[in-house]
Amino acid sequence: MIYIGCQTRIPHAFIDEEKKKKKEEKATNPMVEMEPATKPSSWQPLFVTSGASGRVAALFSLRSLRSLLLLFNGFLLLLLLPFRRRTAAATEEEKSTAAVAGVVVRVPAAKVRWAREGEAAASAARRAMAIRRLKEEEEAGGERRAKRDFCLFSTSRGNTLFTQSWTPIAVPSKGLVVLMHGLNEHSGRYNRFALQLNDNGFKVYAMDWIGHGGSDGLHGYVHSLDYAVDDLKSFLEKVVSENPGLPCFLFGHSTGGAIILKALLDPKVEACIKGVVLTSPAIRVQPSHPIVEVLAPVFSLLVPRYQFSSANKKGPPVSRDPEALKAKYSDPLVFTGAIRVRTGYEILRISYYLQQNLNRVTTPFLVLHGTADKVTDPEGSLRLYQEASSTDKSIKLYEGFLHDLLFEPERDDIARTIIDWLTSRQNAQN
Numbered sequence: 107m108i109y110i111g112c113q114t115r116i117p118h119a120f121i122d123e124e125k126k127k128k129k130e131e132k133a134t135n136p137m138v139e140m141e142p143a144t145k146p147s148s149w150q151p152l153f154v155t156s157g158a159s160g161r162v163a164a165l166f167s168l169r170s171l172r173s174l175l176l177l178f179n180g181f182l183l184l185l186l187l188p189f190r191r192r193t194a195a196a197t198e199e200e201k202s203t204a205a206v207a208g209v210v211v212r213v214p215a216a217k218v219r220w221a222r223e224g225e226a227a228a229s230a231a232r233r234a235m236a237i238r239r240l241k242e243e244e245e246a247g248g249e250r251r252a253k254r255d256f257c258l259f260s261t262s263r264g265n266t267l268f269t270q271s272w273t274p275i276a277v278p279s280k281g282l283v284v285l286m287h288g289l290n291e292h293s294g295r296y297n298r299f300a301l302q303l304n305d306n307g308f309k310v311y312a313m314d315w316i317g318h319g320g321s322d323g324l325h326g327y328v329h330s331l332d333y334a335v336d337d338l339k340s341f342l343e344k345v346v347s348e349n350p351g352l353p354c355f356l357f358g359h360s361t362g363g364a365i366i367l368k369a370l371l372d373p374k375v376e377a378c379i380k381g382v383v384l385t386s387p388a389i390r391v392q393p394s395h396p397i398v399e400v401l402a403p404v405f406s407l408l409v410p411r412y413q414f415s416s417a418n419k420k421g422p423p424v425s426r427d428p429e430a431l432k433a434k435y436s437d438p439l440v441f442t443g444a445i446r447v448r449t450g451y452e453i454l455r456i457s458y459y460l461q462q463n464l465n466r467v468t469t470p471f472l473v474l475h476g477t478a479d480k481v482t483d484p485e486g487s488l489r490l491y492q493e494a495s496s497t498d499k500s501i502k503l504y505e506g507f508l509h510d511l512l513f514e515p516e517r518d519d520i521a522r523t524i525i526d527w528l529t530s531r532q533n534a535q536n
Contacts, residue, residue: 229322232439233258236268236294236320239439243297250275252304259313259344261337268320269293269341272300272310280307281353281532284345286338287312288360288510289388289453290326290441291434292319299512302521306529309352311345313337315365317449319439326441327411331452334365339375346378353380353535355528360482360509363387364456367490370469381498381531382471383524385511386479389464390486391457402451410448422481424509434513457486464490470498472527474520476507500527 237256244254256270270293273279283303287293293312300310315334317323328334346354356379358366363384369375370382405412425431435442473491475484484503491501502523504511511520 225324226322228325229320232325233266233268233320236292236314236439239294240270243294247301251301259337259341261316261333261340263333265316265322267316267322267337267341268314270312272297272304274304274307274309277305277307279309279349279352281309281355281528281535282345282349283308283310283355283357283528284338284342285310285312286315286356286358286362286366287318288362288386289328289449290318292439294319294439295434295437296512298517299521302518302525303528306525308355308525308528308532309349311341313341315362318441324411326443326449327446328449328452329410331361331365331368331456335368338365338369339372342369342375342378353532354378355380355531356382357384357524358382358387359385359512361388361453361456364389364453364460367460367467368456371463371466376469379469380535381528382469383527384471384473384487384490385520386475386482386484386509387473387487387490388453388457388482389460389490390483391453392483402447402454406448406451410446412447413444422509424481425513426508427513427515430510430513434510461486461489464493465495467494468496470496470531472500472502472524474502474504474511474523476504476509476511476514478506479509481509498531 240254240256247254252275253273254270255273256268259267259269261267285293285296285300287295292314296312300312303310314321315328315337317325317327342354342356356366356370358364364387366382366384367387367389370379423431424434434440467490471490471494473487475482475487477484487501487503491499504514504516504520507514507516511517514520
């Protein structure tokens with residue numbers, strides 16, 4: 107055994123006396139002495155001492171292991187410093203008891219119940235606001251260009267989602283458009299665009315996905331974007347069954363576009379969709395720092411609802427129209443807080459998945475992106491156009507435009523481009 111530490115001096119007189127005793131013992135009791143295979147003359151034993159007392163302590167003693175454990179815990183706490191807890195609500199998946207290092211920590215049932223009730227109350231308040239706003243905007247329409255309605259859609263998980271529809275009145279419906287909004291916003295923001303689609307004979311359906319707008323869930327929190335993908339599939343099945351014979355198209359913005367692309371990889375969805383329009387899709391999203399990419403999977407499990415500190419308190423610049431920015435970030439149905447850990451990880455996860463599967467996309471599509479987009483990378487849209495297996499595909503890049511294309515000053519020109527593309531594909535179905 108090798109020891110590390112300081113040496114202990116032994117007097118030479120004591121050593122000489124010990125050697126003399128051994129010689130006397132050998133003379134009286136002869137025995138064979140086994141020599142070590144190697145015994146360097148220069149080798150000297152080194153000892154670890156526990157201090158002035160001179161006691162020997164092992165390098166990996168229980169005490170040392172405890173110190174290492176404390177150091178490791180301290181390191182974890184340091185990693186958690188950039189995160190700030192913004193809500194007292196516990197996760198719905200939280201259990202009343204949790205085992206930590208063999209010790210059972212009991213969470214009061216009343217606290218868990220209070221958190222769930224608080225989250226449900228907040229969702230109900232947002233839903234009531236979404237319904238009230240829908241009715242107010244319909245009454246303010248004046249000329250009655252469309253009939254607007256809402257429906258509460260139940261998912262396979264038991265969640266309630268707020269959905270709405272715009273049905274043309276002045277012209278007959280010749281096609282369907284199912285709309286998926288982006289991260290932190292809601293479907294009601296696309297009322298103007300939906301009415302423009304109505305004027306051209308398209309009936310529009312939209313869904314607030316989980317944790318957004320008038321739907322269930324903690325505002326701005328997405329435990330899994332696969333939930334949103336599955337919900338879109340179920341909602342799409344309902345819409346198509348209620349409108350037999352009408353060709354169906356999908357429109358998705360930002361993360362909503364990523365959700366649509368992943369759903370399209372399901373052959374059942376692909377079979378019932380005639381075309382897709384994507385604005386600023388979240389195909390390529392880069393983390394703010396490389397370390398985030400490494401830590402995100404771990405912290406998304408440990409502290410999924412913690413929020414990253416936001417560098418831009420007013421929200422990212424997503425439009426060159428100041429009034430559009432003011433309307434978005436003053437809307438109580440838009441989540442303006444810092445992104446939650448799990449939500450950020452889910453966006454990274456779905457973007458990485460899509461980058462590996464772009465060649466599987468075969469549906470006709472039109473993708474539009476602003477070259478000055480600071481939220482999603484226009485390079486991702488370019489990769490989609492280059493790698494997709496679709497024979498009918500188009501891309502349009504807008505020089506200097508930002509993320510929310512339908513809220514830029516040139517919104518009407520962009521809407522016209524989208525409607526012309528949809529109309530040409532709809533006519534091809536007849």
